[in-house]
Amino acid sequence: MEKILITGITGYIGGTVAKKLLEKNYSVAGLVRNAAAAEKLQQLGIEPIIGNIHDEAILNAAISHVDAVIHTADSADDAYAADSFINALEGSGKTFIFTSGSAIFGGKENGEKNDFIFTEDFPLNPRLEMASRVLINNYVLQSAKKNIRSIVIVPTMVYGEGLGLKKDSIQLPALINLSKEKGFGVYFGKGENIWSNLHVEDLADMYVLALEKAKPGSIYYAENGSSTIKNLAEHISLHYKLQPAQSVSVQSAVDQFGPAGGYFGFASNSVCHSDKARTELGWTPQYKSIENFI
Numbered sequence: 001m002e003k004i005l006i007t008g009i010t011g012y013i014g015g016t017v018a019k020k021l022l023e024k025n026y027s028v029a030g031l032v033r034n035a036a037a038a039e040k041l042q043q044l045g046i047e048p049i050i051g052n053i054h055d056e057a058i059l060n061a062a063i064s065h066v067d068a069v070i071h072t073a074d075s076a077d078d079a080y081a082a083d084s085f086i087n088a089l090e091g092s093g094k095t096f097i098f099t100s101g102s103a104i105f106g107g108k109e110n111g112e113k114n115d116f117i118f119t120e121d122f123p124l125n126p127r128l129e130m131a132s133r134v135l136i137n138n139y140v141l142q143s144a145k146k147n148i149r150s151i152v153i154v155p156t157m158v159y160g161e162g163l164g165l166k167k168d169s170i171q172l173p174a175l176i177n178l179s180k181e182k183g184f185g186v187y188f189g190k191g192e193n194i195w196s197n198l199h200v201e202d203l204a205d206m207y208v209l210a211l212e213k214a215k216p217g218s219i220y221y222a223e224n225g226s227s228t229i230k231n232l233a234e235h236i237s238l239h240y241k242l243q244p245a246q247s248v249s250v251q252s253a254v255d256q257f258g259p260a261g262g263y264f265g266f267a268s269n270s271v272c273h274s275d276k277a278r279t280e281l282g283w284t285p286q287y288k289s290i291e292n293f294i
Contacts, residue, residue: 001067003027008073015164016204053081063088068095086143095149098140102156104130106268110250111189118272144217152219156196159293185237185245188253188267191230196223199287209281221272224285
């Protein structure tokens with residue numbers, strides 16, 4: 001494989017993956033929505049393709065000129081996009097890496113602790129709110145039967161400075177900003193719910209290894225450590241010299257971040273192991289403490 005198409009390439013994960021691929025002398029193309037973003041990509045040595053993931057003509061043309069597609073656009077719940085990619089790739093033998101999210105493990109625990117650790121072998125029975133995401137993951141994996149080298153990666157809470165155009169992640173900066181607004185480190189309910197986490201560069205390394213080594217129909221959970229939301233809030237208070245961390249209602253999280261963000265992004269548990277990636281891909285993450293990046 002020589003040329004890789006990345007969606008979401010101006011984003012946090014996609015931009016970091018692109019940088020890692022360029023460092024390994026891959027040729028990288030990126031799907032962007034406008035000329036301004038295209039110019040920024042050109043300056044980074046990336047070929048821009050102007051369009052969007054719902055324009056099947058553009059997708060088909062772009063895919064015909066690359067060896068693999070890495071889909072990191074913020075669309076883990078977008079069945080239309082997933083289907084368009086599968087249709088375009090069917091019978092090609094090309095690689096398709098799809099980005100999901102570990103909210104699929106969430107039980108809507110409202111800040112209560114659940115320390116069950118998911119592995120890829122454990123059958124998922126997701127809540128209704130996350131069921132479509134699991135169905136999409138399975139659809140992508142089953143496309144291996146259509147001569148597509150399909151791979152799904154499930155990141156947990158990602159932190160650290162991105163290597164591309166977008167430098168910040170979503171969850172941790174959102175918690176920091178809300179805490180600054182309130183004047184104290186914020187957690188929701190008891191804040192005992194646990195999230196696995198990993199550094200964005202370690203995650204990007206997993207994408208590169210999956211591109212090079214993964215078998216068709218493989219799924220990998222991505223983590224290298226975990227923390228409770230309350231622990232994060234306490235470190236935010238300490239680092240930014242705020243008042244001691246305090247609980248606010250889960251409804252406050254829903255009001256601030258929407259139902260998915262509130263119930264699943266900040267008040268549910270999301271704990272998994274990534275032993276499979278370590279064993280099958282030789283993945284060796286380097287960063288171990290999210291607290292050091294607050």
